[in-house]
Amino acid sequence: MQYWAKSSIAVSVLLAGCSMFDGSQGDATAPQRSVESIKVPAGLQQPARPGQFDIPATDAAVADVEIKAPSLVLATASSSRVEEGERLARVWFDRNDFTGDLIPFLQQALTAQFAEQGVSLQQTDEKGLEYTTGWIKRSDETGFWFWKSTSETEQARFKLLFEPRPHGRSASLTVTMLEHEYFVAENKLAGREAHRQEVALLNQIIDRVGKEEIAVALANKAKAPDVSVEPGLDSDGNPALLSSQSVDVVWSQLEAVFTALNLTVTDMNRSAFTYYLDYQKPEQGFWSSIWGNDAPIQLPLQEGEYQLVLKRNNNGTAMTIQNSSGEALSADTVLALHDPFVQAVRQARVEL
Incomplete structure (x- = not known):
């Protein structure tokens, strides 16, 4: 099975450097502009002014209006989502190929996130x-070099x-601020600032979940695929290599294996499921030996032309290897071919 990760997983890595606190500040001192009425030149008629849009005069006290942009929960992990109209600092996670059991996976990501910070x-339930x-602290640095200080x-x-x-395939995570202390007057919470800090922390946790998903995806990609190829007999009683995959699947993936074995396809007959091959013993290049690359796979065959014929059987597909005259190779030769063939299948990362 080939593993892939959504592009949203890779986007989550970009958030790694964000602070747990939302440091965005709005400019409350920006000058306000009033819209002047249209000046009509002399001799022209004043345009109509509908009264339903006039703002009535009021004696109410002027209240401060928050001008910061709203904080958003960023569902950047492939398993995360945000429900429409959500007002709390909450995100939902759904089980997928990367999470496995959802709650243990999220607990691991949570522990890793705060350990890194x-x-x-502290767990407060059973x-x-x-x-x-x-206490999650925020500090400012002043000065530079040897005179740098942090407060x-x-x-x-x-x-x-x-x-x-109840089904265990989905779970929500809600972040709520319990206490806040400030040491600088300008950091006193006002308006929806507490919600902003909750969302900032939640986004950090979602980012960590995305990183854990990427780690699982890479580990799955690096894992050697299972190989079901075993020596046996085809339907005619000839020695062959047997695969549990269907003949169409085996046919579509063999060319990658041929490349790993240094077998060149000279011709093919799709209707008869036959590959015509030429084998030349591979040699390890000078630079490959210098850099410590693995030696190329050697087959226990003489150089020359061969045929590989696929046949359906009860358990999948039989791969019969024949010489240039169409005669099946001996059982001893097929047994000797099994290990290098399996090695080539794993190197090609295909499923046979």
């Missing part, structure tokens, strides 16, 4: 669905809650 994480973080500006603690569905 040097923040304590099932491992509720956690409380230690803390704020810190916060959060509650993390997993809520799995």
